[in-house]
Structure formats: C-alpha cells, structure tokens
Amino acid sequence: MALLSALDRQHTIAPPGYSRWLIPPAALAVHLCIGQAYATSVYKTSLISHFGASQTAIGVIFSIAIVMLGLSAAVGGTWVERSGPRKAMFVSACFWAAGFLVGALGIATKQLWLVYLGYGVIGGIGLGIGYISPVSTLIKWFPDRPGLATGMAIMGFGGGAMVASPLSRQLLSFYDPNYDPAVSSSVASGSALVSLFVTLGVGYFLIMMFGVFNVRVPQEGWKPEGWDPASVAAKPLVTTASVSAANAIKTPTFWFLWVVLFCNVTAGIGILEQASPMIQDFFRENGTSTVTVAAAAGFVGLLSLFNMGGRFLWSTTSDIIGRKPIYMLYLGLGMVLYATLAAVGNAATALFVLLAGVILSFYGGGFATIPAYLRDIFGTYQVGAIHGRLLTAWSAAGVAGPLIINGFLDAQGKPGTLTADAYRPALFTMVGVLAIGFIANLLVRAVPEKYHEPVKPADPVLAGAGAEGSKDV
Amino acid sequence: MSEGTSKPAGQGIRLIVSWVLVAALLGYGVIQTVITAAKLFTH
Incomplete structure (x- = not known):
C-alpha cells in the first residue's frame, strides 16, 4: 500500500529547484515504449504462420489495441488527471507489460484469443493511459512552450515504432537463427515469438519505470523563471480560464477540434496504410514497377522519419505562429499537396517522395499539436482528460482512413496491377476530407464563460492575467 | 515560485x-530507419 501511496499526486509534487527538463525524458520513456504498437507488422507473418490464421485474424490484434487506446484514454482521462502522472504511468506500464506477457502465453499455448486479450485488450489499455499520462503534466511545466513540450513526448510515440521494428527483427534473429529478416517470406518460430514478447514486456516495463521515477508535478503556483503569465492572455484564442472535461464536450469547439483531428489523421492514414504498394503502383509502366520492393521499404522508413520529425518541428512552430494557423497549414497546404500528388505525383519519384513526406509530417504534427491547442482553448485544468476524450477521433480515423483508400482501390483492380490513375479518386476524396477539417478549424471559437470553472484567486496565472477568459481571433 | x-x-x-x-x-531507431530509408535511393 505504501508503494501505491507513493504514486499519488500529492506525493509527486516537485521539490523546490526541480528541473522541468527531467519531465520530457520521463514522458519520452513512456511514449517510446508504447509507440511499439505501430511496429506489429514486423512479426505479423510469423504470427500468421504460427497460428495458421488469416491476415485479418492477426490484423485484428492491432485493431483491438487501437480501439482500446481510444476507449481507455476517453474513459480513464479524468482518473489520470485526478491520480497524477506517476500513478498513471505506473498503471500504464503494468498493463503494457502484462499485455505482452499474456500475449506470450497465448502464443506458447497456441490460443489466439489470449493474444487478443493480452496485447489487444490489456496492452491497449496500457497504450491509452500511457499516451495521455504525461500530457497534462508537460503542459503545466511548460506553460510558455506547450507545443514544444507535447511535441517532444508525442514525437516519442512515432520514434517508438522506429526503435521496435529493427529491435524486434534483431531479437527474432537472435532467438531463432533460422529466421532471416531480410527475406520477406521468412518466419520466426513460435518459441522465438514467445521470447520476443517476454523480452519486450520486461524491457518496456523497466524503461517505463524510469519515467515513473522521474516524473513530478509542479507545485501550486510554480512558473518558469522570467515568464509572465499575463503574456498568455495577450495571445489570440488562448484562455486563462479553466474548463472541465465534462463541460468541454458540451461545447461546439470540442467537436470542431474532434473533426479537425479526425480529418487530419484520416488523410495521413490514407498514405501510411498504402505507402509501400502506392509508390510501386505510381511508377508502374507496362505492368512492371520501376520502384523495387526494397526501395519501397526505404520509402516507408523515410515516411517514418517525416512523421516523427513533423511531430516535433510543427508542434514547436505552433508555439510561435499559434495553434489555429498551424492547423490551417496542415489542412490547407495538405489539400494542395494531396491534389498535387494525385495530379502529377507520378511525374518523378523525388516529387512523389517529397509530397508524401511533407503530408506525413503534417499528420504527425497534427497529433503533437492537439494537446497544446486544447490547453489554449480549455486551459490546463483538465487538459489530459479532454485530450483523452478527443483521441476517440483517432480510433474513428483508424477505421475510416483505410476504408476510404481500400474501398476505392478495390474498385480499381487487383493489387500489383494498379497505376497512379487508380489512386486519384481516393486522393481527391482525401482533399475533400481535409477541406472539411479546414472548415472545422475555422469554426473553432473561445469557450463561452458559462462553461468556465470558478476562478481561484490564489492561482497566479488567473490572478495575473485576469479572469476574462480567452480572446478570439 | x-x-x-x-x-x-x-x-x-x-x-x-x-x-x-x-x-x-x-538514436538507435533513427539510425536503423535511415539505413532502411537509404534503400530508396540505392535500389
């Protein structure tokens, strides 16, 4: 019980002089681990072979995890806010590690339902709680640069897949000498998969404990040296008021932001989902693609770098130019880039790669900037819980994006025979999706005063800046 | 404070x-990904 008590928010308050620069690595320790969720394709073929199951049956494991991410973030957001980041990170680590261990048991006993339960359900809860656990704390430590702070953490989620993919391949080769990751048809043995899951579960738990150990919440009234809280109120569409999660979802602005995130993620997934076959299809002449399978894999890797880089670069930039303008860039310029990709993307490989890369950087940027946008609109009071509720847009986009792209492509012909023309209807549809998001972003307004929490005079941010709330553009 | x-x-x-x-x-993730991404330009 003493251990659980030590995890409580009141026992996590930073002592005087505690460096806020310890918080981003604590957040990264969690996000780098849970980002593994996007590296499940590495062992997908081996799982199919081991269970003798279909692509869909194995793909469902990832789908369950992402759905559970959205649900647990939405349902558990208020608990995370109340319990504090340390307890939330600890719970996340327990669920994430337990998910791998139960999954390993399922692989060892050849019971696929245990993998669904383990990695999908239990691990998925760890994903959702872990994703939102450091966000509110980072924003409170970096009131002067919330975009930079959340950009760093959420960059870790993108980076997590980049760590897990090669690491999983190397571990599988280590546990099964007959497995050759360079050969696409090579599959690892069941025992190697079990060892991989156990290793990842234990390893990730230890790394996440590092975050648990270091994370702290700032003392009431803490502010960075030299930072004037009144400067917050001077920026357009930035509130100094507090809005609860329960009230936030009653406002049209919350739902406009939901649509913004949904549209941005749906459009990005359109490319991510099809990246490898897409570049080969765009440069197919007389039935043969000029882009090799290895080069296509390189393209996927490059997109990962753009995705991760965009999370940090664009989110940090949003601190300077503002949240609404940066989403106008993601969605507005995104429309132009998507249309260009559809119209002339097959003119040159370099042009195709550049356009797709920038689009993916906007996709990552959209994820990383949204917590700071929520802070601006709803204040820091329950921003983690509000963020959790907004992440249901991610789950919905995870279904809608692939449905749109695959629906159009299925109607165009068989995989391996498609050309750039086959992608045009889907890509122009994505332009329309981005246009909807662009309009929703334009409709984002300051939250009416009736939704604000009563002002606490002791809070220097509120006291210093006044309680009149935010100013719209 | x-x-x-x-x-x-x-x-x-x-x-x-x-x-x-x-x-x-x-760093490990980025380097490994850069190695993979380089195949786009070498294959």
Missing part, C-alpha cells in the same frame, strides 16, 4: 542519465 531556487542533490546526473537514455533509444 519559479525555477532558479536551490537544486535537489544529484539532479545534474539524473538529467544527464535521463537524456542519454532517451537519446540512445531514439
């Missing part, structure tokens, strides 16, 4: 260890 008051003991080392850990993890 703000930054700049007396710092907790061992904070400097904790900062270095924290950032080295995440930099090593991220």
Whole structure:
C-alpha cells in the first residue's frame, strides 16, 4: 500500500529547484515504449504462420489495441488527471507489460484469443493511459512552450515504432537463427515469438519505470523563471480560464477540434496504410514497377522519419505562429499537396517522395499539436482528460482512413496491377476530407464563460492575467 | 515560485542519465530507419 501511496499526486509534487527538463525524458520513456504498437507488422507473418490464421485474424490484434487506446484514454482521462502522472504511468506500464506477457502465453499455448486479450485488450489499455499520462503534466511545466513540450513526448510515440521494428527483427534473429529478416517470406518460430514478447514486456516495463521515477508535478503556483503569465492572455484564442472535461464536450469547439483531428489523421492514414504498394503502383509502366520492393521499404522508413520529425518541428512552430494557423497549414497546404500528388505525383519519384513526406509530417504534427491547442482553448485544468476524450477521433480515423483508400482501390483492380490513375479518386476524396477539417478549424471559437470553472484567486496565472477568459481571433 | 531556487542533490546526473537514455533509444531507431530509408535511393 505504501508503494501505491507513493504514486499519488500529492506525493509527486516537485521539490523546490526541480528541473522541468527531467519531465520530457520521463514522458519520452513512456511514449517510446508504447509507440511499439505501430511496429506489429514486423512479426505479423510469423504470427500468421504460427497460428495458421488469416491476415485479418492477426490484423485484428492491432485493431483491438487501437480501439482500446481510444476507449481507455476517453474513459480513464479524468482518473489520470485526478491520480497524477506517476500513478498513471505506473498503471500504464503494468498493463503494457502484462499485455505482452499474456500475449506470450497465448502464443506458447497456441490460443489466439489470449493474444487478443493480452496485447489487444490489456496492452491497449496500457497504450491509452500511457499516451495521455504525461500530457497534462508537460503542459503545466511548460506553460510558455506547450507545443514544444507535447511535441517532444508525442514525437516519442512515432520514434517508438522506429526503435521496435529493427529491435524486434534483431531479437527474432537472435532467438531463432533460422529466421532471416531480410527475406520477406521468412518466419520466426513460435518459441522465438514467445521470447520476443517476454523480452519486450520486461524491457518496456523497466524503461517505463524510469519515467515513473522521474516524473513530478509542479507545485501550486510554480512558473518558469522570467515568464509572465499575463503574456498568455495577450495571445489570440488562448484562455486563462479553466474548463472541465465534462463541460468541454458540451461545447461546439470540442467537436470542431474532434473533426479537425479526425480529418487530419484520416488523410495521413490514407498514405501510411498504402505507402509501400502506392509508390510501386505510381511508377508502374507496362505492368512492371520501376520502384523495387526494397526501395519501397526505404520509402516507408523515410515516411517514418517525416512523421516523427513533423511531430516535433510543427508542434514547436505552433508555439510561435499559434495553434489555429498551424492547423490551417496542415489542412490547407495538405489539400494542395494531396491534389498535387494525385495530379502529377507520378511525374518523378523525388516529387512523389517529397509530397508524401511533407503530408506525413503534417499528420504527425497534427497529433503533437492537439494537446497544446486544447490547453489554449480549455486551459490546463483538465487538459489530459479532454485530450483523452478527443483521441476517440483517432480510433474513428483508424477505421475510416483505410476504408476510404481500400474501398476505392478495390474498385480499381487487383493489387500489383494498379497505376497512379487508380489512386486519384481516393486522393481527391482525401482533399475533400481535409477541406472539411479546414472548415472545422475555422469554426473553432473561445469557450463561452458559462462553461468556465470558478476562478481561484490564489492561482497566479488567473490572478495575473485576469479572469476574462480567452480572446478570439 | 519559479525555477532558479536551490537544486535537489544529484539532479545534474539524473538529467544527464535521463537524456542519454532517451537519446540512445531514439538514436538507435533513427539510425536503423535511415539505413532502411537509404534503400530508396540505392535500389
């Protein structure tokens, strides 16, 4: 019980002089681990072979995890806010590690339902709680640069897949000498998969404990040296008021932001989902693609770098130019880039790669900037819980994006025979999706005063800046 | 209350260890991905 008590928010308050620069690595320790969720394709073929199951049956494991991410973030957001980041990170680590261990048991006993339960359900809860656990704390430590702070953490989620993919391949080769990751048809043995899951579960738990150990919440009234809280109120569409999660979802602005995130993620997934076959299809002449399978894999890797880089670069930039303008860039310029990709993307490989890369950087940027946008609109009071509720847009986009792209492509012909023309209807549809998001972003307004929490005079941010709330553009 | 008051003991080392850990993890991922991405230009 003493251990659980030590995890409580009141026992996590930073002592005087505690460096806020310890918080981003604590957040990264969690996000780098849970980002593994996007590296499940590495062992997908081996799982199919081991269970003798279909692509869909194995793909469902990832789908369950992402759905559970959205649900647990939405349902558990208020608990995370109340319990504090340390307890939330600890719970996340327990669920994430337990998910791998139960999954390993399922692989060892050849019971696929245990993998669904383990990695999908239990691990998925760890994903959702872990994703939102450091966000509110980072924003409170970096009131002067919330975009930079959340950009760093959420960059870790993108980076997590980049760590897990090669690491999983190397571990599988280590546990099964007959497995050759360079050969696409090579599959690892069941025992190697079990060892991989156990290793990842234990390893990730230890790394996440590092975050648990270091994370702290700032003392009431803490502010960075030299930072004037009144400067917050001077920026357009930035509130100094507090809005609860329960009230936030009653406002049209919350739902406009939901649509913004949904549209941005749906459009990005359109490319991510099809990246490898897409570049080969765009440069197919007389039935043969000029882009090799290895080069296509390189393209996927490059997109990962753009995705991760965009999370940090664009989110940090949003601190300077503002949240609404940066989403106008993601969605507005995104429309132009998507249309260009559809119209002339097959003119040159370099042009195709550049356009797709920038689009993916906007996709990552959209994820990383949204917590700071929520802070601006709803204040820091329950921003983690509000963020959790907004992440249901991610789950919905995870279904809608692939449905749109695959629906159009299925109607165009068989995989391996498609050309750039086959992608045009889907890509122009994505332009329309981005246009909807662009309009929703334009409709984002300051939250009416009736939704604000009563002002606490002791809070220097509120006291210093006044309680009149935010100013719209 | 703000930054700049007396710092907790061992904070400097904790900062270095924290950032080295995440930099090593991220660095490993980035280097491995760059190696993969290079295939786009060499194949």
